[in-house]
Amino acid sequence: MKADPHGVLTGTHFIDGDHACCEGALAxxxxxxxxYPITPSTEVVERFAARVPTVGGSFIQMEDELAASIxxxxxxxxxxxxxxxxxxxxxxxxxxxxxxxxxTETPCVFVDVQRGGPSTGLPTLPAQADMMQARWGSHGDYxxxxxxxxxxxxxxxxxxxxxxxxxEFRVPVxxxxxxxxxxxxxxxxIPAADQIEVFPRKHxxxxxxxxxxxxxxxxxxxxxxxxxxxxKFHVTGLTHDERGxxxxxxxxxxxxxxxxxxxxxxxxxxxxxFEEDGLENADVxxxxxxxxxxxxxxxxxxAKQRGLRVGKLRLITAWPFPDKKIVGLAxxxxxxxxxxxxxxxxxxxxxxxxxxxxxxxxxxxxxGGVHNPEEILQAIVEASRC
Amino acid sequence: xxxxxxxxxxxxEPFLRTDRMPHIWCPGCGIGTTVNSFARALxxxxxDMNSLALVSGIGCTGRVAGYVKLDSFHTTxxxxxxxxxxxxxxxxxxxxxxxxGDGDLSAIGGNHLIHAARRNIDLKVICVNNxxxxxxxxxxxxxxxxxxxxxxxxxxxxxxxxxxPHLVEAAGAVYVARWTTFHVRQLSRSISEAFQKxxxxxxxxxSPCPTLYQRRNKMGDGLDTMKYYKEKSKVKHGAxxxxxxLTLNGEIVVGKFVDRDRPDYxxxxxxxxxxxxxxxxxxxxxxxxxxx
Amino acid sequence: xxxxGGVLHLTTLCDCxxxxxxxxxxxxxxxxxEFRSHRCSELGAQVAKGRxxxxxxxxxxxxxxxxxxxxxxxxxSSAFNSKGYHPPHVVHPEKCSGCDLCGMxxxxxxxxxxxVAEPKRAESATEAKTAGGEK
Numbered sequence: 001m002k003a004d005p006h007g008v009l010t011g012t013h014f015i016d017g018d019h020a021c022c023e024g025a026l027a028x029x030x031x032x033x034x035x036y037p038i039t040p041s042t043e044v045v046e047r048f049a050a051r052v053p054t055v056g057g058s059f060i061q062m063e064d065e066l067a068a069s070i071x072x073x074x075x076x077x078x079x080x081x082x083x084x085x086x087x088x089x090x091x092x093x094x095x096x097x098x099x100x101x102x103x104t105e106t107p108c109v110f111v112d113v114q115r116g117g118p119s120t121g122l123p124t125l126p127a128q129a130d131m132m133q134a135r136w137g138s139h140g141d142y143x144x145x146x147x148x149x150x151x152x153x154x155x156x157x158x159x160x161x162x163x164x165x166x167x168e169f170r171v172p173v174x175x176x177x178x179x180x181x182x183x184x185x186x187x188x189x190i191p192a193a194d195q196i197e198v199f200p201r202k203h204x205x206x207x208x209x210x211x212x213x214x215x216x217x218x219x220x221x222x223x224x225x226x227x228x229x230x231x232k233f234h235v236t237g238l239t240h241d242e243r244g245x246x247x248x249x250x251x252x253x254x255x256x257x258x259x260x261x262x263x264x265x266x267x268x269x270x271x272x273x274f275e276e277d278g279l280e281n282a283d284v285x286x287x288x289x290x291x292x293x294x295x296x297x298x299x300x301x302x303a304k305q306r307g308l309r310v311g312k313l314r315l316i317t318a319w320p321f322p323d324k325k326i327v328g329l330a331x332x333x334x335x336x337x338x339x340x341x342x343x344x345x346x347x348x349x350x351x352x353x354x355x356x357x358x359x360x361x362x363x364x365x366x367x368g369g370v371h372n373p374e375e376i377l378q379a380i381v382e383a384s385r386c
Numbered sequence: 387x388x389x390x391x392x393x394x395x396x397x398x399e400p401f402l403r404t405d406r407m408p409h410i411w412c413p414g415c416g417i418g419t420t421v422n423s424f425a426r427a428l429x430x431x432x433x434d435m436n437s438l439a440l441v442s443g444i445g446c447t448g449r450v451a452g453y454v455k456l457d458s459f460h461t462t463x464x465x466x467x468x469x470x471x472x473x474x475x476x477x478x479x480x481x482x483x484x485x486x487g488d489g490d491l492s493a494i495g496g497n498h499l500i501h502a503a504r505r506n507i508d509l510k511v512i513c514v515n516n517x518x519x520x521x522x523x524x525x526x527x528x529x530x531x532x533x534x535x536x537x538x539x540x541x542x543x544x545x546x547x548x549x550x551p552h553l554v555e556a557a558g559a560v561y562v563a564r565w566t567t568f569h570v571r572q573l574s575r576s577i578s579e580a581f582q583k584x585x586x587x588x589x590x591x592x593s594p595c596p597t598l599y600q601r602r603n604k605m606g607d608g609l610d611t612m613k614y615y616k617e618k619s620k621v622k623h624g625a626x627x628x629x630x631x632l633t634l635n636g637e638i639v640v641g642k643f644v645d646r647d648r649p650d651y652x653x654x655x656x657x658x659x660x661x662x663x664x665x666x667x668x669x670x671x672x673x674x675x676x677x678x
Numbered sequence: 679x680x681x682x683g684g685v686l687h688l689t690t691l692c693d694c695x696x697x698x699x700x701x702x703x704x705x706x707x708x709x710x711x712e713f714r715s716h717r718c719s720e721l722g723a724q725v726a727k728g729r730x731x732x733x734x735x736x737x738x739x740x741x742x743x744x745x746x747x748x749x750x751x752x753x754x755s756s757a758f759n760s761k762g763y764h765p766p767h768v769v770h771p772e773k774c775s776g777c778d779l780c781g782m783x784x785x786x787x788x789x790x791x792x793x794v795a796e797p798k799r800a801e802s803a804t805e806a807k808t809a810g811g812e813k
Contacts, residue, residue: 004675006668029675032476034468053659056671058475063501067468070461074441074472077459078480081676082472100462200678227457227473228480230436234403234452236460245406246452246460394731396781396790408786413738413763418785426782568746570782608785609741 003027003160003196006055010192017155017182018043018085021111021175022051023190024159025083029198030109031057032080034071036064036090039123040179041113044085065090069097073106077235079226081163081201083109087179088117091130091137099138100237101172102260105214105222107201109162111175113182114290114341116367126179127367128290129342134174135319141257143264145271146174146319148289152186158316164199165271169263170221176318178341180291180370208232213244214256220263264320273316274325278304282311283334284383287326287350289315291370292339299339299376308384318346326353335383339363339376359386398425401435403455410449414608416567416593417447420514421454423570423591424485427577438481441470443490445521446595447514450485464494467502470509478652481510481581488515488529488590492548496528503557503586505651510580511588513550516595517632524598531634535602552627554588555644561587562627562644567594568615569640576642585650592638605635728776728791730768736788739763743780743789749773752780752789 007026015023022044025033031052035045049059057080062068065086072082086094091112101108114130116122130137134146145165149158155177162173204211204223213233214222225231238246239253264271275293279285284303288296293314303310313329315322326336326349335358338347347362354360363379365371398421411417428435435456442451444463451458461469466484474482484491491499491513502509518536519525525538528548535542551562561583565573573591580587594600594611605611615638622630623641630639649657659667730751737759743766744752751774755767766789768774774791781790 001678004671004673006671006673007675031671031675032472034472053663054666054668056668058655060471060475062468062471063497066465067471067498067501070465071468071472071475073461074459074469074474075476076472078439078473078476079676080476082476096462097465198675198678201676203677226477227439227459228437228477229457232435232455232457234458234460236452237462238460245403394729394790394792396731396733396787397778398781398787398790402787408736408738411785414740414742415785418787419742419783422782422784422787567785570779574782607740609745612742612745612783 001198001200003193003198004029005193007031008190008193008196010190013188013190014185015152015188016043016185017149017152017177018113019047020152020155020188021085021159021177021182022047023188024156025109025163026051026055027156027190027193027196028081028160028163030081030083030163031055032072032075032082033059033084034062034068034075034082035059035084036062036068036086038087038090040115040182041085041087041111043182044111044113065093066097069094069110070100072108073097073101073104076106076108077227081107081167083111083163085111085113087113087115087123088121088130089119091133095137098144098172099140099142102138102142102144103140103237104235105170105260106172107166107170109159109166109173109175111177113177113179115179122368124179125368126291126370127341128176128178128292129345129367131176131318131340131342131345134176141261143261144172144174144319145169145264145317146176148176148315148318149181150290150293150314151181152184152188155181156188156190160196160198164197167199167201168221169267170202170224171264174319176290178290212242214240215242216259220259220266268320268322269324271317271320272322272325274322275312275314275316277312279311279313279329281309283309284337284380285311285313285329285333285335286337286339286376286380287313287315287346288339289318289346290341292341295371295373296339296376298373299380302373302377303380306381308380310380315346321349321353323353326350327355330354330357333358335359335361335386337361337363337376337379337383339365339371339379341365341367341370359383397429398422401425401428401454401456403453406453409453411446412597414594414596414611415446416516416591416608417450417514419567419570420512420573420591420593421450423574424512424577426574427581430574431578431581433481433581437479438483439473440483440485441466441473442484443486443495445487445490445519446516447485447487448490464490465498466490467495467498467509467511471502471507474508475652482508484509484511486513487520488513488517488550489519489527492550492553493528499554500557503554503559503588506558506560506585506648506654508584508650508652509586510577511586512577513588513590514593515550515590516593516599518595518599520595520598524595524602529632531632531636533634534599537602547632549627549631550590551588551630551643554586555627558586559588559644560585560646560648563642564590564592564630565640566592566615566619566638568612568619572640579642579645584653585648592632603634726772726774726794728774728793729771730774730780730789730791732765732767733788734759734765735761736786737763737765738786738788739765740785742783742785746783747780748777749775
């Protein structure tokens with residue numbers, strides 16, 4: 001369906017990534033946010049708090065991230081599209097509820113504007129060190145989707161995409177920004193509402209007697225109902241059956257958890273987005289995401305000037321990891337160079353998928369700033385020689 | 387179950403997920419008794435069952451959500467109240483009940499308890515207080531009276547216990563009552579009164595945990611405990627909440643302690659926005675932007 | 679065991695209904711007997727204003743209903759349900775007022791009391807006297 005014009009601030013703006021993310025949420029139809037202040041994410045909800053009373057909906061600043069991360073899910077079951085924003089320390093606190101959202105199949109968006117860690121770390125400086133946490137941070141077997149914008153424009157566009165994916169797959173989506181993208185101010189073009197595609201909630205059309213909250217029809221994503229519509233359904237974080245009732249047996253566990261995994265993995269081709277350039281003739285492929293991809297672009301350009309055959313693969317979707325793409329490339333390129341603002345996280349996925357068919361060079365960075373393009377260039381040069 | 391002979395039905399039956407009976411609570415546990423009072427209150431208050439949602443946390447009382455035939459949410463430990471807050475804000479027409487235990491609401495959930503009371507979120511909180519962490523095997527709770535024996539205080543507790551009515555009154559609750567599972571009718575009446583009120587209502591129900599709390603402390607079984615409630619309870623409506631703390635085997639002050647009026651969260655929010663934004667304030671989304 | 683709908687109600691005058699209950703799942707049994715009013719006035723006994731229904735398989739023999747029935751209608755029986763608990767049975771059916779306190783106390787939703795409609799007493803001697811020929 002088309003976006004609700006009330007939430008779309010059509011026009012050309014000069015705003016930072018945090019602000020653009022908020023506009024993306026509003027354009028996507030989100031009318032509820034619960035948040036807790038944490039640098040460098042706070043501006044997202046500050047803007048939402050200012051905007052939503054004139055659009056319709058509500059914002060509540062909760063007493064902590066534990067409360068924010070579950071209040072938004074209550075709002076989803078009450079009928080809203082909802083999200084929260086945080087950074088590293090808050091992301092850690094939210095982990096239990098990310099698992100709850102995955103288990104109960106609550107569609108929602110968690111924005112993590114990554115900063116230096118671990119612990120309190122560097123509140124005002126960037127890192128990309130929550131990437132593995134985004135995937136594995138909660139306990140148990142579950143899947144999430146994670147997107148990485150690299151500009152304020154993408155903070156707008158991809159937030160809408162995040163909400164759409166959340167609704168389509170009934171899954172929590174991690175929106176992995178970083179402090180630089182969040183705080184950099186650039187041109188952001190917001191189109192007219194009728195040019196924005198929004199995925200509607202998978203609400204059931206079944207009557208009360210026929211409806212089962214966790215029954216699927218082959219697409220692995222059950223239909224939803226909201227509280228107050230007469231369905232009288234039950235939602236629990238316990239292992240449950242199609243009726244939503246706790247059913248704690250190995251058989252139910254197997255069926256449920258595998259479905260939660262497969263509903264994402266079997267759709268990976270559809271979910272995975274990347275930006276690629278020059279991969280056809282590449283010897284070396286630079287795999288990057290977020291702000292690092294912009295620094296990497298400089299390094300790639302410099303490498304090309306030296307006559308090196310370098311291709312670019314920018315991960316827009318970090319999770320599910322685009323295994324197929326890497327497998328395909330590994331068969332014909334010499335090496336991957338993976339610069340990231342961490343000591344080596346997504347590089348492990350690249351290495352795993354490459355399965356030894358191509359070499360993998362990590363270009364780590366402890367965080368607190370961005371790479372010097374020279375560092376990445378150095379790695380490209382070395383990779384070309386192997 | 388329908389009595390085919392004369393079509394009588396247990397008044398609580400329409401509120402139960404009968405396909406899940408019998409439930410898991412122990413013999414002599416009082417949680418089921420509180421559900422009877424709750425069901426009667428819903429009947430008496432004529433609450434619209436289609437506009438009622440029940441949110442629980444983790445623990446024995448948390449299992450209530452799975453046994454009642456309502457839109458019910460069994461959430462994470464201690465977080466029923468913030469979930470309920472989000473639910474209520476997204477759909478203000480709902481009556482939202484939080485039904486959870488003393489450990490869930492006052493220990494891990496303590497922060498959310500006091501903030502929701504402070505904000506006066508329109509929630510009806512039923513706190514079944516069995517003075518212990520029952521589901522996990524009988525550990526000390528913030529409400530366990532001093533000198534009781536628990537699995538994590540095998541030599542006796544020595545911490546002062548929370549006086550829950552005092553805590554929530556201080557935090558700002560507009561309706562605070564305490565009953566025991568012996569006081570089935572009064573409890574039902576209190577729940578009905580809470581449904582008539584807008585704002586944060588908190589009803590504590592002292593309940594037996596015969597398998598753990600009572601057994602470890604040699605207090606007999608559920609029935610012995612109910613007799614103790616009958617004998618040792620004193621109804622003191624309006625009693626100062628600072629004076630209603632519980633002690634091991636001591637007197638239990640019950641009654642309606644607080645019944646006051648102040649605007650609830652949504653009323654205050656609305657008023658503030660109207661004052662600041664005037665006609666620009668839009669309370670609810672005007673267009674369908676979720677389901678299409 | 680989960681409840682099933684559509685049950686048979688069996689009323690007996692003794693404890694044997696518990697045995698029947700174990701053999702035939704899905705029935706409600708009780709030993710509350712409806713007295714006819716004329717028999718009552720002949721016997722000079724109390725008219726039962728209520729009846730008790732017991733869902734034997736849900737009972738966990740906590741004893742609340744027995745203890746808190748204001749007129750002591752119930753006692754725990756010596757029979758067993760399939761979980762091994764002694765469910766209650768009605769020992770003074772004539773004293774049941776249908777107040778449903780048993781139902782309110784029962785943590786297992788295994789018992790409830792209902793009021794019975796006052797039966798017509800046109801045939802009773804008392805009424806005939808007072809009616810004085812009016813029909």
